[in-house]
Amino acid sequence: MEASNDLIALAGNPNAGKTTLFNALTGSIEKVGNYPGVTVSVKQGGMRSAHGKALDLIDLPGCYSLEGGSPDQQIARDVLRGDNAKIPKPDLVVCVLDASNLERHLQIALEIIELEIPVVVALNMVDLAEKAGLRLDPVKLSEELGVPVVPIQADKGKGLVELKQSLGHPFPATPEIHWETGDAESRRAFGLQVADLAARRPEAHTSTVSDKLDRILLHPVLGWVCFIGIMFTLFWSIFSFAGIPMGWIESLQDWTTGIIEGAMAEGDLRDLITQGIIGGVGSVVIFLPQILLLFFFIGLMESSGYMSRAAFLMDGFMSRVGLSGKAFLPLLSSYACAIPGVMATRTIDSPKERLVTIFVAPWMSCSARLPVYLLLVPMLLGGSEGGAKQALIFLSIYVLGTLTAFVVARILRGKLGPDEVPTHFLLELPPYRFPQWKYIFRHVLDRGWAFLKNAGTVILGIMILLWAATTYPKLDSDDPAEVLSHTIVGRISHVIEPIVKPMGFDGRTGTAILTSFAAREVFVGSMAQLFHVDEADEDSETRNSIRDQLAKETWPDGRKMFSPAAVISLLIFYIYALQCLPTTAVVARETGSWKWGIGQFIFMTVFAGVASLIVYQLAKLFGLA
Amino acid sequence: MPPSLVQDLESDSLLSLTQAQVGCDFQIRRLEGPGCDQLRNLGFCESIQVRKLANGRNLICSVCGTRVALSSDLADQVKVEPTDS
Numbered sequence: 001m002e003a004s005n006d007l008i009a010l011a012g013n014p015n016a017g018k019t020t021l022f023n024a025l026t027g028s029i030e031k032v033g034n035y036p037g038v039t040v041s042v043k044q045g046g047m048r049s050a051h052g053k054a055l056d057l058i059d060l061p062g063c064y065s066l067e068g069g070s071p072d073q074q075i076a077r078d079v080l081r082g083d084n085a086k087i088p089k090p091d092l093v094v095c096v097l098d099a100s101n102l103e104r105h106l107q108i109a110l111e112i113i114e115l116e117i118p119v120v121v122a123l124n125m126v127d128l129a130e131k132a133g134l135r136l137d138p139v140k141l142s143e144e145l146g147v148p149v150v151p152i153q154a155d156k157g158k159g160l161v162e163l164k165q166s167l168g169h170p171f172p173a174t175p176e177i178h179w180e181t182g183d184a185e186s187r188r189a190f191g192l193q194v195a196d197l198a199a200r201r202p203e204a205h206t207s208t209v210s211d212k213l214d215r216i217l218l219h220p221v222l223g224w225v226c227f228i229g230i231m232f233t234l235f236w237s238i239f240s241f242a243g244i245p246m247g248w249i250e251s252l253q254d255w256t257t258g259i260i261e262g263a264m265a266e267g268d269l270r271d272l273i274t275q276g277i278i279g280g281v282g283s284v285v286i287f288l289p290q291i292l293l294l295f296f297f298i299g300l301m302e303s304s305g306y307m308s309r310a311a312f313l314m315d316g317f318m319s320r321v322g323l324s325g326k327a328f329l330p331l332l333s334s335y336a337c338a339i340p341g342v343m344a345t346r347t348i349d350s351p352k353e354r355l356v357t358i359f360v361a362p363w364m365s366c367s368a369r370l371p372v373y374l375l376l377v378p379m380l381l382g383g384s385e386g387g388a389k390q391a392l393i394f395l396s397i398y399v400l401g402t403l404t405a406f407v408v409a410r411i412l413r414g415k416l417g418p419d420e421v422p423t424h425f426l427l428e429l430p431p432y433r434f435p436q437w438k439y440i441f442r443h444v445l446d447r448g449w450a451f452l453k454n455a456g457t458v459i460l461g462i463m464i465l466l467w468a469a470t471t472y473p474k475l476d477s478d479d480p481a482e483v484l485s486h487t488i489v490g491r492i493s494h495v496i497e498p499i500v501k502p503m504g505f506d507g508r509t510g511t512a513i514l515t516s517f518a519a520r521e522v523f524v525g526s527m528a529q530l531f532h533v534d535e536a537d538e539d540s541e542t543r544n545s546i547r548d549q550l551a552k553e554t555w556p557d558g559r560k561m562f563s564p565a566a567v568i569s570l571l572i573f574y575i576y577a578l579q580c581l582p583t584t585a586v587v588a589r590e591t592g593s594w595k596w597g598i599g600q601f602i603f604m605t606v607f608a609g610v611a612s613l614i615v616y617q618l619a620k621l622f623g624l625a
Numbered sequence: 626m627p628p629s630l631v632q633d634l635e636s637d638s639l640l641s642l643t644q645a646q647v648g649c650d651f652q653i654r655r656l657e658g659p660g661c662d663q664l665r666n667l668g669f670c671e672s673i674q675v676r677k678l679a680n681g682r683n684l685i686c687s688v689c690g691t692r693v694a695l696s697s698d699l700a701d702q703v704k705v706e707p708t709d710s
Contacts, residue, residue, distance in 0.1 A: 064666030103689040104668035132690060188670055201690065211678070214692065218685065312694045316682050325683075325694075349663075424660050424699040425683055426667060429692040 005046075005056045008167060009090035011076060011112060013105050014062030014347075015430050016096045017124040019043070021154040022059035023439070025164075041343070042075060042087060050164040058087065061346075064104075066111045067184075071354075072346040080115060092118045092171050094163070099129035099136055099151070100431075102195040110179070110187050113147065118171035121149040122163055127156075128431065133202035141198035146175025155436060210305075210431040217309050227313050230306070234297045235394070238290045238370075245289035253282040272467055280463030280525035285455050287374070287521065288448060291367040294336045295447045296440065303435035307332075308427055315425055321406040322413025324348070324425050327357040331405075334364035335398075336447075338583045342590055349423040352416045358587055359412060359600055360405035362578045365398050368520040372574045373397055375524050379547055379567045401575045454519065462515055462522050466529050484508075489530060503573070503609070504566035504616040504625065506555070513573065520579045565619030569612045576608035640707075642677065642684065642700035650676045651705035658702030667693055669703055 010018040022028065026045030043059040063073035066080065075084070082089030093112050097105035113119050123138055130136065142149040148166045152159030166172075180186035216222050257274050264270040301307045307329055315325025326348050334341030341361045348354040365373070377393050466489070475486035484490050492514075493507025500510035512526035524546070531549045553561040578584065578601050588597030619625060639654050653673050656664055668689040669675070678692065679685040684700045686693060 065662075067662070100690045101668065103670075103673065104666075104691070107666075134690070184665075188665065192670065192672065210692070211687075214678075214685070218679065220681070308694075312683060312685075315694075319682075422659060424663065425694070425696040426660075426663055426699055427694045428667065429685065429694055431692075 005054050006091040006171075007056045007058065007088060008047075009079060009093045010057065010059045010096055011080060011093050011108065012062060012096035013064055013098065013101075013108055015428060016062060016098045016105060017154045018059055018062065018096045020436070020439075021094075021096055021122060021124065021152070022057060024154050024157055024160055026057055041072070041346075042079060048164075049168045050161065051168050053168070055167065058090070063108065065108065066115075080112060080117070090117060092120065092167065094120050094122050094167075096122045096124050096154075099123045099126045099199065100132055100134060102141075102199040103192055106191040106195055107188060109145070110191055113145065113175060114177065114181050114187075116174045118174060119147045120163070120166045120172065121145065121147055122154075122159075123149055123151045124154050126151045126159075127153050129199065132208065133206055135200040137198045137200075141194065144178075144194045144197060148172055208431065213432055214309070214429065217306070218312060223309075223313055227310060230301075230310075234294075235398070236391070237297065238293050240391070242289040242293055246286055249282075249286045249288065253278060253286070268471065271471070272464070275529065276463050276467030277460065279528055280467065281455050281460050285452065287367075287371045288451060290370050291336075291451055292444050292448050294367050295444045298333060298336055299440040299443055300435055301332075303433070303440055305430045305432045308429050311427060312429065321410040323353055323357060323409055324350075324423075325427065326425070327353060330357055330361060331364050331402075334361040334366060336367055338362045338364070338366050338580065339586050342583065342586050345590065350419045352413065352419055353423075355591060355596070356409050356412045356416065358590055359596070360409045362580070362583055362600070362604065363401045363405035363408075363576065365401045365575060366520075366580075368580065369574055371521045371524045372516075373571065375527070375546060376567050376571050376574075379550065379562060380564055397571065397575060404576070455521075458519055459522055459525065462519075463525050463529070466515060466526055470529050484530075502616070503612045504563070504569040504620075506553075506561060509570070517579045517581075520574065523574070559625070563625045565616050565625040568619055568624070569616035572615045573608045573612040576604060576611055578604035578608075638706075639704040642675070642686065642695075642703040642705055643697050645677050645705055647677050647680055650674055650708045652708050653703060654706050655704040656702055657704060658699075660699045660702050664695075664699060664703060667691075667695075669693075674708060675703075675705060 010022055012018055022043060025047045028045050045057050047055050047057050049055055060076040060079055061072035063076045066077045078084040079087050095109040095112055097109060109121060126136060138149045138151050150159055150163045150166055152163055179190035217226050257278050260273055311325040311328045314328040318325055318327055330341045330344035333344050338361050342358050345354045345357045348357060377390055381389055469488040472487060475483050477483050489511055493511050496510035497507035508530040512523050512530055515526045516523040528546050550562045555561055584597045584601045587600055588594045645651055653669060653671055653675055655671060673688060676687045678687055683694045683696050
C-alpha cells in the first residue's frame with residue numbers, strides 16, 4: 001500500500017456484499033459467498049477514482065456493531081477506530097448496506113458516522129429489495145443521514161461509476177449527528193425512523209422463493225433427506241465422476257513418458273525424468289480433478305446460500321458434542337483443506353468453541369489425504385477401483401475421522417468449561433441466490449493452481465531428493481532389493497523398521513510416511529519410487545501398478561507385506577496424523593500460541609501412531625495379517 | 626401504580642417468541658435477558674415486526690425482511706404481542 005494514496009475502507013454487516021464490491025472495484029478474485037462471515041481478514045487492493053486518482057482499498061470483515069463480537073469483527077472495529085498497528089485509519093469509509101434490510105444495516109453506518117470519518121453509503125442489492133416490494137428512496141436516505149448514498153448492484157457491476165465519482169476529492173464532510181452520540185438506544189431509534197422513511201416495506205408479508213425453498217430444505221424430515229442427498233452427490237462426484245478426467249491425466253502421463261523414453265538414451269537422467277519427475281509428481285497431479293470438484297461443490301453451497309441452512313440443520317447434532325451449528329461451516333471447509341477451515345472458525349463467537357473447532361478440524365479428511373486413500377482402499381478389495389464396496393469404505397473413512405473429531409471435541413469442550421459470557425445460536429439465513437459462477441470458477445481454478453504449484457515445487461523437490469536417495473550410492477548387482485538396501489533410503493529404512501514394524505509396515509513404508517510429513521500427498525509418489533524395483537514395469541506411475549507392486553511385496557518369512565491388517569493400519573495412520581506444516585502454522589497464528597499448534601501436531605501424530613498400532617495388532621489377532 | 630409493577634403486569638401479558646404461533650406476525654415489545662445485544666445486532670429491536678416461520682430447537686423467523694434462525698433460549702428473551710392485523 002502506497003502511503004501517499006488515500007485509503008478507502010469497505011465496511012458493513014456480514015453478507016452485505018462488501019467482497020463482491022471489492023472484487024468489482026479492484027478486479028480481484030477474493031472469495032465471495034452467500035453466508036455471513038466469508039471474509040475473516042482484511043483484504044487489500046488498488047483502484048482508481050472516476051478522475052483516475054489512485055486509491056487504496058481495504059475490504060473489512062463484516063460486523064454488526066463496533067462493540068463486542070467475534071475476532072474477525074474486532075479486526076474491522078480496530079481498523080475503523082485507527083487502533084490497528086498495521087493499517088492506518090481510513091480516509092473514507094464506504095458503508096455497504098443491504099437495501100432489503102436497512103433497519104439493521106443502518107446501525108453500523110450510524111456508528112461509523114459517529115467516528116467522524118467521511119462516509120459514503122453504497123446501497124447494495126437494490127434489485128432484490130425492489131423485487132421484494134420495498135419502495136426505496138436513496139435521496140431521502142442521503143438527506144436524513146447527511147452523507148452521499150449511491151444505489152448499486154455490485155454483482156452486476158451497476159452503479160460503480162457513480163460510486164467512484166462519489167469517492168473523488170473533496171471527500172464528503174462529516175455530517176451533523178441527529179441522535180445522541182454513543183447512546184445505542186437513541187442511535188437505534190434514529191436508524192429505524194430513517195429506514196421507515198427511505199425503505200417502505202409492503203404491508204402484507206409476501207412469500208418469496210426463498211421462503212418456499214426453505215419450507216422444503218429446512219423441513220424436519222425433507223430437509224435431512226435433501227442434506228444427505230447433497231452430501232451424497234458431493235462425495236459420489238469426487239469418487240466416481242472424477243475418474244473420467246483422472247483417466248485423461250493418466251493417459252497424458254503415459255504419453256509423455258513414452259515420448260521421453262523413445263527420445264532419450266537409457267541412463268540416470270532419463271530415470272530421473274520418467275520415474276522421479278513424471279512418475280512422482282504425476283502420481284500427485286492425478287488427483288487434481290477431485291480437488292477441483294470438492295472446492296466447486298463447497299463454492300456452490302456457499303454462493304447459493306445453502307451453507308447457512310446446512311449449519312442450521314446440523315446445530316442439533318453439533319450441540320451434542322459441545323459445538324454449535326456455526327462450527328459446521330469451518331468443519332465442512334476442512335474436508336477441502338484445513339487451512340481455510342481453521343480460518344473460518346473466526347465467525348464462531350464463543351472463544352472456547354472456536355478453540356475446540358480449530359483443534360479437531362484437521363481430522364476432517366482433507367483433499368490431500370485423497371490420493372493416499374485412493375491408493376490404499378482398492379488394495380482391500382483385491383485391487384479393483386470403483387464400485388459400491390469402495391464407496392462404502394470411503395464413507396467409513398470420512399465417518400471415522402469425523403466421529404473421532406466429535407468425541408475429542410466433546411471431551412475437550414467439557415474440560416475447557418463453559419464460556420464466561422454465554423453465547424447462543426443466532427444465524428442469518430440469507431435469501432437463496434444464483435451462484436456467482438465467475439467467482440466460483442475463478443476460486444476453483446485458483447485452488448487448483450495452488451495445488452499444482454505445490455506439486456511443482458515442494459513435491460517435485462521431495463521427489464527429486466527421494467529419487468537420488470533411492471538411486472545412490474549404486475551397487476553393481478542384479479538383485480533390485482539388494483540395490484535398494486545399499487542406497488541412502490535403504491539405510492534409513494533399516495533404522496526406521498523396528499519402530500514401524502509393530503504397526504505392520506516395513507522400513508520403506510516408514511520412509512514414505514516420513515517424507516509425507518512435509519505434505520501428505522507425497523506418500524503416493526514416495527511409495528511409487530520406493531517400491532519401483534521392477535524396471536520391466538512400464539506403467540509404474542499409475543496407481544494400479546503401484547498396487548500390483550505392493551501386492552507382490554513380502555516379508556523375509558514369505559508373508560504378504562500389504563495384508564489387509566497392514567493396509568487398514570496405514571489408512572488409520574493417515575486418517576489421524578496431522579502431516580501438514582502450514583496447518584500447524586495457521587493454528588498457531590489463529591490461537592495466538594505455538595503451544596496449541598505444536599500440541600495439536602504432537603497429539604495427533606501420537607494418536608495416529610497408537611491407533612495404527614492397536615488396529616494392526618487387533619487385526620493380527622483376527623488373522624487378517 | 627408504581628412503574629415497575631406496570632412493567633411486570635405488561636410482561637405477564639406478553640408472549641415470548643418461543644410461545645408465539647407459527648405463521649403469525651408479532652410486534653417486538655421488549656427484550657429481556659443476557660442475549661439482548663446479540664439480538665439487537667440482527668435486527669430484533671423494540672417496535673419491529675417479526676413473523677415466526679418455524680418452531681423447533683432453533684426457531685426461524687423473519688425480521689426486517691431477513692430470515693434468522695435463533696435458539697429457543699434466545700427466543701425466550703424476545704417478548705412479543707400479536708399485531709392488530
